[in-house]
Amino acid sequence: xxxxxxxxxxxxxxxxxxxxxxxxxxxxxxxxxxxxxxxxxxxxxxxxxxxxxxxxxxxxxxxxxxxxxxxxxxxxxxxxxxxxxxxxxxxxxxxxxxxxxxxxxxxxxxxxxxxxxxxxxxxxxxxxxxxxxxxxxxxxxxxxxxxxxxxxxxxxxxxxxxxxxxxxxxxxxxxxxxxxxxxxxxxxxxxxxxxxxxxxxxxxxxxxxxxxxxxxxxxxxxxxxxxxxxxxxxxxxxx
Numbered sequence: 001x002x003x004x005x006x007x008x009x010x011x012x013x014x015x016x017x018x019x020x021x022x023x024x025x026x027x028x029x030x031x032x033x034x035x036x037x038x039x040x041x042x043x044x045x046x047x048x049x050x051x052x053x054x055x056x057x058x059x060x061x062x063x064x065x066x067x068x069x070x071x072x073x074x075x076x077x078x079x080x081x082x083x084x085x086x087x088x089x090x091x092x093x094x095x096x097x098x099x100x101x102x103x104x105x106x107x108x109x110x111x112x113x114x115x116x117x118x119x120x121x122x123x124x125x126x127x128x129x130x131x132x133x134x135x136x137x138x139x140x141x142x143x144x145x146x147x148x149x150x151x152x153x154x155x156x157x158x159x160x161x162x163x164x165x166x167x168x169x170x171x172x173x174x175x176x177x178x179x180x181x182x183x184x185x186x187x188x189x190x191x192x193x194x195x196x197x198x199x200x201x202x203x204x205x206x207x208x209x210x211x212x213x214x215x216x217x218x219x220x221x222x223x224x225x226x227x228x229x230x231x232x233x234x235x236x237x238x239x
Contacts, residue, residue, distance in 0.1 A: 029058060154184045
């Protein structure tokens with residue numbers, strides 16, 4: 001089966017299980033470098049699945065995410081009953097972390113590497129690592145990241161060719177997370193260039209988009225070119 005190029009030109013992905021365990025010593029989940037994927041290790045969502053709720057923060061019991069099988073995305077559920085250790089790619093889309101009361105926190109990711117392992121007989125640590133952002137979206141116990149609205153709208157936009165163009169879903173699934181992120185950055189840059197009003201409204205966030213676009217162009221030029229080709233071929237190049 002053909003799999004996406006998860007790394008692209010983005011470098012090493014993700015915290016190790018040992019590194020991640022220290023991040024959730026007293027927490028149910030934490031986002032590390034979520035909006036700054038250019039930092040060492042990239043963006044990470046770390047989740048602790050424990051046998052007994054701590055009642056101290058948020059106590060996840062179920063994680064829902066997407067993976068690609070035969071070029072098509074499918075939803076997956078992960079609990080403490082999963083066979084571990086586990087390491088494999090996960091796909092772009094929503095990651096949802098759910099507790100015993102069915103409360104949830106959700107995140108948006110461009111895809112990456114999933115790692116799962118025991119750290120004790122009663123605790124399993126899960127790491128979603130990506131060379132592209134993992135942004136906080138909706139949820140019970142977190143704020144929304146500034147980029148979340150743009151990422152959510154972008155994911156809705158790329159579902160249009162998936163629904164109507166044969167082969168589009170596989171083409172998007174095979175893009176590296178960095179290339180998929182670059183499609184969004186290019187769209188945002190061109191939108192800001194076309195309208196000073198929109199750029200002014202986005203304020204400091206528009207400056208961050210410019211900085212990230214330059215970083216990706218400089219550090220991952222092949223991914224940036226792949227993004228431009230993907231956007232053109234699938235009609236995603238309109239801002």
